[in-house]
Amino acid sequence: YTIDKSNREQMMAYDIIANTNKSLFITGKAGTGKTTFVQRIQQEIDKNFLLLAPTGIAAIAVGGKTMHSFFGFPLEVIGPHTRLHISEDNEALLHHVDTIIVDEASMVRSDMVDGMDRYLQKAFHTHEPFGGKQVIFVGDLYQLPPVVKRGTVDDEMLCDLYGTGTPFFYKANVLKRMNLPKIEFQKIYRQNDAVFIDILNKMRTGKIGENELGILNRHIGSEENSEEYSVTLTAFNRMAEKINESKLAMIESDEYEYVGVKKGTFKSSDCPAPEVLKLKVGAQVIFCRNDYTSECVNGTIAKVISLDENTIQVQLENGKKISVKRMVWESFDRVYNRETRKIDSEPVGSYTQFPLKLAWAITIHKSQGMTFDRMHFDLTWGTFAAGQAYVAISRMRSLDGLTLSSKLMAHHVMVDPEVMAFANSYNDEKMIKDELQIGSIVYKCLKSKEYGKACQTILHEVINKISNNDYRNAALLAKQMFDIMLDDENLFGITSCVNLIKDCSTTCSFLNAMICLYGRRYNEAIGYADMVLSHRNCLEAMFIKARALFALERYQDAYDMNYQIITISKNGEEKKAIDKKQLLFEIMINDKIGNSNIALCKKLIRRCPECLSAYLYIRQEIIREGGCIEQDVESEQILLLKSFYDKEINAEAFMNELKSISQSSDEFKSIKKWILKIKM
Numbered sequence: 146y147t148i149d150k151s152n153r154e155q156m157m158a159y160d161i162i163a164n165t166n167k168s169l170f171i172t173g174k175a176g177t178g179k180t181t182f183v184q185r186i187q188q189e190i191d192k193n194f195l196l197l198a199p200t201g202i203a204a205i206a207v208g209g210k211t212m213h214s215f216f217g218f219p220l221e222v223i224g225p226h227t228r229l230h231i232s233e234d235n236e237a238l239l240h241h242v243d244t245i246i247v248d249e250a251s252m253v254r255s256d257m258v259d260g261m262d263r264y265l266q267k268a269f270h271t272h273e274p275f276g277g278k279q280v281i282f283v284g285d286l287y288q289l290p291p292v293v294k295r296g297t298v299d300d301e302m303l304c305d306l307y308g309t310g311t312p313f314f315y316k317a318n319v320l321k322r323m324n325l326p327k328i329e330f331q332k333i334y335r336q337n338d339a340v341f342i343d344i345l346n347k348m349r350t351g352k353i354g355e356n357e358l359g360i361l362n363r364h365i366g367s368e369e370n371s372e373e374y375s376v377t378l379t380a381f382n383r384m385a386e387k388i389n390e391s392k393l394a395m396i397e398s399d400e401y402e403y404v405g406v407k408k409g410t411f412k413s414s415d416c417p418a419p420e421v422l423k424l425k426v427g428a429q430v431i432f433c434r435n436d437y438t439s440e441c442v443n444g445t446i447a448k449v450i451s452l453d454e455n456t457i458q459v460q461l462e463n464g465k466k467i468s469v470k471r472m473v474w475e476s477f478d479r480v481y482n483r484e485t486r487k488i489d490s491e492p493v494g495s496y497t498q499f500p501l502k503l504a505w506a507i508t509i510h511k512s513q514g515m516t517f518d519r520m521h522f523d524l525t526w527g528t529f530a531a532g533q534a535y536v537a538i539s540r541m542r543s544l545d546g547l548t549l550s551s552k553l554m555a556h557h558v559m560v561d562p563e564v565m566a567f568a569n570s571y572n573d574e575k576m577i578k579d580e581l582q583i584g585s586i587v588y589k590c591l592k593s594k595e596y597g598k599a600c601q602t603i604l605h606e607v608i609n610k611i612s613n614n615d616y617r618n619a620a621l622l623a624k625q626m627f628d629i630m631l632d633d634e635n636l637f638g639i640t641s642c643v644n645l646i647k648d649c650s651t652t653c654s655f656l657n658a659m660i661c662l663y664g665r666r667y668n669e670a671i672g673y674a675d676m677v678l679s680h681r682n683c684l685e686a687m688f689i690k691a692r693a694l695f696a697l698e699r700y701q702d703a704y705d706m707n708y709q710i711i712t713i714s715k716n717g718e719e720k721k722a723i724d725k726k727q728l729l730f731e732i733m734i735n736d737k738i739g740n741s742n743i744a745l746c747k748k749l750i751r752r753c754p755e756c757l758s759a760y761l762y763i764r765q766e767i768i769r770e771g772g773c774i775e776q777d778v779e780s781e782q783i784l785l786l787k788s789f790y791d792k793e794i795n796a797e798a799f800m801n802e803l804k805s806i807s808q809s810s811d812e813f814k815s816i817k818k819w820i821l822k823i824k825m
Contacts, residue, residue, distance in 0.1 A: 166588050193243045198249050364549050396426070425449065512540050732746060803816075
């Protein structure tokens with residue numbers, strides 16, 4: 146299987162992932178190839194991917210890790226004051242990750258997404274959403290939702306943070322700061338019966354009518370009347386266990402017990418096959434792993450025909466007999482391979498067991514990702530969550546093998562109205578095209594560390610959005626510009642001919658503040674920024690005000706405003722560093738008021754070696770203080786170092802000399818190494 150180039154939605158998703166660093170939501174009906182697409186892009190796109198999932202079994206299935214284990218999240222709601230610890234291994238790994246894939250996004254809570262955002266911002270010392278990393282959410286919100294026990298402390302906290310209703314991932318605060326393209330795969334690969342596909346579409350969106358229910362209810366029949374090689378799906382775990390235990394007990398033959406073996410780091414909750422598998426000849430089982438050599442996939446039903454210590458022989462519905470052997474599942478850590486410059490998966494634990502489960506009955510929750518030819522849907526106790534009936538019925542290839550325990554009623558087919566509202570923005574081709582067009586240009590600039598060019602590109606697009614009265618998207622783009630910014634000198638003058646917006650909303654006041662700043666109308670910029678700040682704390686508006694104060698040579702006022710930005714940015718975390726733009730601005734202010742800059746310049750050079758201004762400010766301080774730095778034999782060979790002490794060389798000439806060697810990596814690295822040793 147390769148990317149289906151005739152599939153319009155797949156190709157749109159592929160282009161965004163390959164050619165931008167824009168985050169994205171990929172969704173689609175059951176059977177539209179979401180999982181296969183995720184597997185293929187990792188092989189075909191030249192990026193380093195990190196795979197995460199909300200549950201252990203889902204993570205093992207895609208060869209990734211759980212969000213909780215990777216980020217060290219506590220087993221409770223993640224609030225603004227939850228302490229997040231970044232391990233050295235994770236920090237080193239993340240610096241080489243381009244794209245993070247979050248699978249089964251329908252079950253990811255909003256607080257987990259905001260926790261991931263905080264973690265990545267902290268790791269990369271930036272205010273960019275997700276630390277500047279591309280995040281791909283994959284899942285179907287019409288399927289199983291996040292699990293939150295109502296009436297608990299966690300439920301109360303989530304309601305306080307995100308409002309009432311289900312805390313779906315898209316309610317995360319970080320996603321309000323960006324346009325998240327939402328691409329819904331349309332082409333179905335699992336089913337080919339037009340009538341059945343239509344029924345599933347209507348079940349998924351809650352638009353099922355009497356006609357569709359009537360077609361489904363022709364399949365009412367008891368479990369006993371259902372044919373062999375049929376699995377019973379139920380919404381309740383205890384019902385599935387009860388059916389399996391009862392059926393196994395009815396078989397009058399010897400019982401065999403197979404114990405799974407865990408090694409290294411492998412949690413019991415992540416085991417995809419039972420830790421203690423009890424079987425008898427005649428038992429019905431289901432494969433819980435793909436085995437293409439035996440023509441068995443995750444969800445294939447079989448009958449046990451013989452048992453011994455090391456082999457289980459089963460018979461498929463087509464009569465084919467298969468010898469099943471123990472298989473190994475591995476849990477992985479992701480590590481950066483310096484030789485290949487790629488991220489490799491390094492096994493840290495394993496689980497060995499026969500890839501089988503008792504399968505007279507399983508829960509709807511555990512059936513996700515499976516495909517059945519025959520299935521009995523037990524509605525004795527109904528359904529209790531949105532999406533359950535749809536997930537159950539959509540496991541089937543066709544209606545031919547379906548039986549129902551009782552009538553499927555309209556109230557069984559629950560759909561969350563919030564999901565329906567959110568789905569209205571799926572496949573917005575104009576928005577997707579805009580994101581791809583601007584995103585591909587900015588992505589190329591960021592890869593080559595051309596922050597100024599990236600900001601210029603975005604600012605021109607902001608002006609275009611404003612001229613079309615698209616103020617919301619103009620503001621989102623402006624925030625992105627401030628997030629990726631380093632030095633904004635090349636932006637001044639660009640908005641000098643842009644008309645101010647005649648609107649008093651906070652969004653428009655923010656845009657007017659930006660227009661005035663880069664149009665060199667500094668007092669007006671301060672006024673509009675103050676209008677924004679009178680309603681809420683906005684780091685971008687505070688930066689605009691501080692930058693305008695600096696341009697007016699009110700350096701102490703700019704220093705005080707910058708201090709406020711730093712205090713809010715750290716949010717009580719003493720070790721949280723501010724972003725590169727803020728560091729450079731603090732250095733600029735210190736240079737004007739005579740504060741020492743050496744430590745700040747070294748910090749900025751470590752984080753952003755390509756920031757040539759930091760080298761200039763260190764030189765200015767060395768000359769101002771009359772410093773003389775000891776040089777070793779190696780550094781004496783670097784001609785440029787003499788310029789650090791030569792007052793006759795002006796700043797422009799020094800910068801030109803520095804730019805000329807910045808293309809020579811060895812000499813430039815030596816300069817950086819020498820500067821980081823400076824002590825004054």
